[in-house]
Amino acid sequence: MIETPAPAARSEETRQKILDTAARLFRRLGYRSTTLRAIAREAGMEAGSIYYHFRSKDEILAEVFDLGITLVFDAVKRAVSGVGPEKPWRDRVRAAIKAHLDAFFVHGDYTSTNIRIFGQAPQAVQERAMALRGAYENYWKTLLAQAQRAGEIRADVDLKILRLFLFGAMNWTVEWFKPGGVSLTRLADTYTAYVFDGVDAGRAPAAQPSRTRARRA
Amino acid sequence: MIETPAPAARSEETRQKILDTAARLFRRLGYRSTTLRAIAREAGMEAGSIYYHFRSKDEILAEVFDLGITLVFDAVKRAVSGVGPEKPWRDRVRAAIKAHLDAFFVHGDYTSTNIRIFGQAPQAVQERAMALRGAYENYWKTLLAQAQRAGEIRADVDLKILRLFLFGAMNWTVEWFKPGGVSLTRLADTYTAYVFDGVDAGRAPAAQPSRTRARRA
DNA sequence: CCTACCGATCGGTAGG
DNA sequence: CCTACCGATCGGTAGG
Numbered sequence: 001m002i003e004t005p006a007p008a009a010r011s012e013e014t015r016q017k018i019l020d021t022a023a024r025l026f027r028r029l030g031y032r033s034t035t036l037r038a039i040a041r042e043a044g045m046e047a048g049s050i051y052y053h054f055r056s057k058d059e060i061l062a063e064v065f066d067l068g069i070t071l072v073f074d075a076v077k078r079a080v081s082g083v084g085p086e087k088p089w090r091d092r093v094r095a096a097i098k099a100h101l102d103a104f105f106v107h108g109d110y111t112s113t114n115i116r117i118f119g120q121a122p123q124a125v126q127e128r129a130m131a132l133r134g135a136y137e138n139y140w141k142t143l144l145a146q147a148q149r150a151g152e153i154r155a156d157v158d159l160k161i162l163r164l165f166l167f168g169a170m171n172w173t174v175e176w177f178k179p180g181g182v183s184l185t186r187l188a189d190t191y192t193a194y195v196f197d198g199v200d201a202g203r204a205p206a207a208q209p210s211r212t213r214a215r216r217a
Numbered sequence: 218m219i220e221t222p223a224p225a226a227r228s229e230e231t232r233q234k235i236l237d238t239a240a241r242l243f244r245r246l247g248y249r250s251t252t253l254r255a256i257a258r259e260a261g262m263e264a265g266s267i268y269y270h271f272r273s274k275d276e277i278l279a280e281v282f283d284l285g286i287t288l289v290f291d292a293v294k295r296a297v298s299g300v301g302p303e304k305p306w307r308d309r310v311r312a313a314i315k316a317h318l319d320a321f322f323v324h325g326d327y328t329s330t331n332i333r334i335f336g337q338a339p340q341a342v343q344e345r346a347m348a349l350r351g352a353y354e355n356y357w358k359t360l361l362a363q364a365q366r367a368g369e370i371r372a373d374v375d376l377k378i379l380r381l382f383l384f385g386a387m388n389w390t391v392e393w394f395k396p397g398g399v400s401l402t403r404l405a406d407t408y409t410a411y412v413f414d415g416v417d418a419g420r421a422p423a424a425q426p427s428r429t430r431a432r433r434a
Numbered sequence: 435c436c437t438a439c440c441g442a443t444c445g446g447t448a449g450g
Numbered sequence: 451c452c453t454a455c456c457g458a459t460c461g462g463t464a465g466g
Contacts, residue, residue, distance in 0.1 A: 014451090030337035032249035036445065048447080049451045057445065090417075119333060119392070120247035154418045161407055162416060164393055165386045172385025175336070182378065190378055198415035199374045200307075231435090253461065265463080266435045274461065 015053045017043045023064045023109035031061065031120050058125050065118065065129040068110035072103040073136045080143065089147035090196055096143060098188035100170050105177065105184065112174045137163070152196075166195060232270045234260045240281045240326035248278065248337050275342050282335065282346040285327035289320040290353045297360065306364035307413055313360060315405035317387050322394065322401065329391045354380070369413075383412060 021043045025034040036057055040047040054060050079099035083092045104111045118126065144159045153162070169191060177187070238260040242251040253274055257264040271277050296316035300309045321328045335343065361376045370379070386408060394404070 028336070030247045030249060030334065032247060032444095033337060035443080037443085046452055047445090048453075051446070052451055116333070116336060117247065120245070120250060151418050153416050157416045158399075158407070161399065161404070162411070164389065165408060165411055168386040168389025168392075169382045170385070172381065172388060175385075176381055182375075187378070190375070191382060194379070194382055194412065194415070196415045196417040198411065198413045199370050199379060200413040201368050201371045249460095252459080254459085263436055264461090265437075268462070269435055 011053070014043075014045075018050060018053055019060065019063055019067065020109065022060045023068075023113050026061065026064060026117055027109045027112040031117050058122055061113075061121055062125045062128050064110055064113050065121070065125065066132055068107065068114040069129065069132040069136055071107045072100055072111055073132070073139065075099040075103045075106075076136075077139065089143075089150050089152045090192065092143060093147060093195075094188060094192040096140070097166070097170060097191055098185060101173060101177075101184050101188050101191075104170075104174055105179065108174070115171050115174055140167075162195075166191075169194075228270070231260075231262075235267060235270055236277065236280060236284065237326065239277045240285070240330050243278065243281060243330040243334055244326050248334050275339055278330075278338055279342045279345050281327055281330050282338070282342065283349055285324065285331040286346065286349040286353055288324045289317055289328055290349070290356065292316040292320045292323075293353075294356070306360075306367050306369045307409065309360060310364060310412075311405060311409040313357070314383070314387060314408055315402060318390060318394075318401050318405050318408075321387075321391055322396065325391070332388050332391055357384075379412075383408075386411075 018039060022034065022039050025038055025042070036050050037047045039060070040050055043050075050060075054063075076096045076099040079095040080092050083095050114129075118129070121129075140163050141159065144153065144163055147153045148155065148157065148159060153159075173187070177184075182190075235256060239251065239256050242255055242259070253267050254264045256277070257267055260267075267277075271280075293313045293316040296312040297309045300312050331346075335346070338346075357380050358376065361370065361380055364370045365372065365374065365376060370376075390404070394401075399407075
């Protein structure tokens with residue numbers, strides 16, 4: 001019953017293995033230090049064979065970039081649309097934050113490569129990825145704008161600054177998050193609470209299910 | 218009256234020019250794509266001459282890292298200690314945020330190199346920079362802990378998470394900030410307000426000198 | 435600080 | 451998908 005996969009499927013599998021390996025090496029070593037020979041070795045083939053699947057090193061990088069953005073974007077859209085229409089916008093923002101963070105660690109090599117080495121990619125590769133990046137940013141712009149229009153974000157908040165503030169906080173987690181400590185769900189809850197409520201002691205602590213603390217004066 | 222600088226000073230000047238050039242290229246191109254030949258060219262000398270001033274490419278990178286951290290650290294310490302003792306801790310945090318952001322753009326190539334390509338540096342170089350990085354992180358840890366002990370940050374806030382949250386937001390500015398738009402002072406004020414007060418519409422807007430808005434219900 | 439050079443390695447290709 | 455190879459370029463060094 002177990003058969004050899006059809007040639008097309010087999011090839012697609014190898015292609016995917018090359019991308020996975022490349023993403024992992026790009027993330028750790030950067031663009032130039034990642035050599036096609038190293039990718040080939042870890043993917044179990046010879047260097048020249050990569051050109052059977054890709055036209056150039058830049059094309060591999062470009063696909064890693066695209067896949068990284070797409071995986072995050074899709075996960076975020078799915079999470080947000082899963083929040084009931086009667087729920088406040090804060091819940092949708094929280095779902096988006098959680099999905100964004102989750103995607104970092106399910107597809108960590110792709111997303112980290114995006115964050116870490118986008119700036120050092122050849123310009124042609126950057127330009128190709130810009131469209132997808134822009135679409136993802138626009139999604140967040142709209143999400144935050146709706147929350148503001150609904151009155152859940154103060155009208156004096158500059159949404160562009162807020163979005164970049166939040167993106168920074170989220171994207172930085174690729175530099176320090178390790179599984180085993182704080183969970184991603186808890187981290188997403190915490191970040192959401194920081195953004196909406198702040199950490200000031202003169203305010204009520206963020207609503208969190210399992211622990212309520214006395215408030216100061 | 219204008220004399221040729223003493224040989225020692227001249228050499229120090231060249232050394233500095235090499236570091237400045239290297240930092241700029243490291244930031245833009247990454248570690249491996251930045252070649253000693255390119256550094257030499259833009260610093261106005263031949264590739265071999267760099268070895269009169271540095272022992273290796275790695276040593277240049279290590280010095281760029283160290284300088285980047287030191288410049289930010291010193292600026293932050295200076296800014297914080299300039300806040301009057303009667304002032305609330307929030308003012309010290311705000312001063313630290315502003316100094317951290319300012320340093321990014323006064324010494325942008327050094328600090329951006331630190332943020333962008335630390336992960337792709339050879340391990341020996343990373344290890345050397347760890348001590349300074351740790352010292353800077355500890356400084357922030359202490360600062361936030363004092364604010365919490367003074368009751369200005371809620372007792373239930375995890376300071377490690379808060380620090381990483383804030384570092385992410387601050388460090389991400391190297392990816393998007395361009396002079397001419399929002400000022401760094403305003404950005405630091407805004408980030409401080411976000412962290413302490415949040416953006417929720419059910420709360421008072423962050424205290425800002427020139428504009429007070431009506432508060433919602 | 436320069437000239438001239440070395441060994442190593444790279445991205446990519448031809449031909450199978 | 452492999453073998454064998456090319457031209458280019460790299461970090462680093464010797465000798466001045």
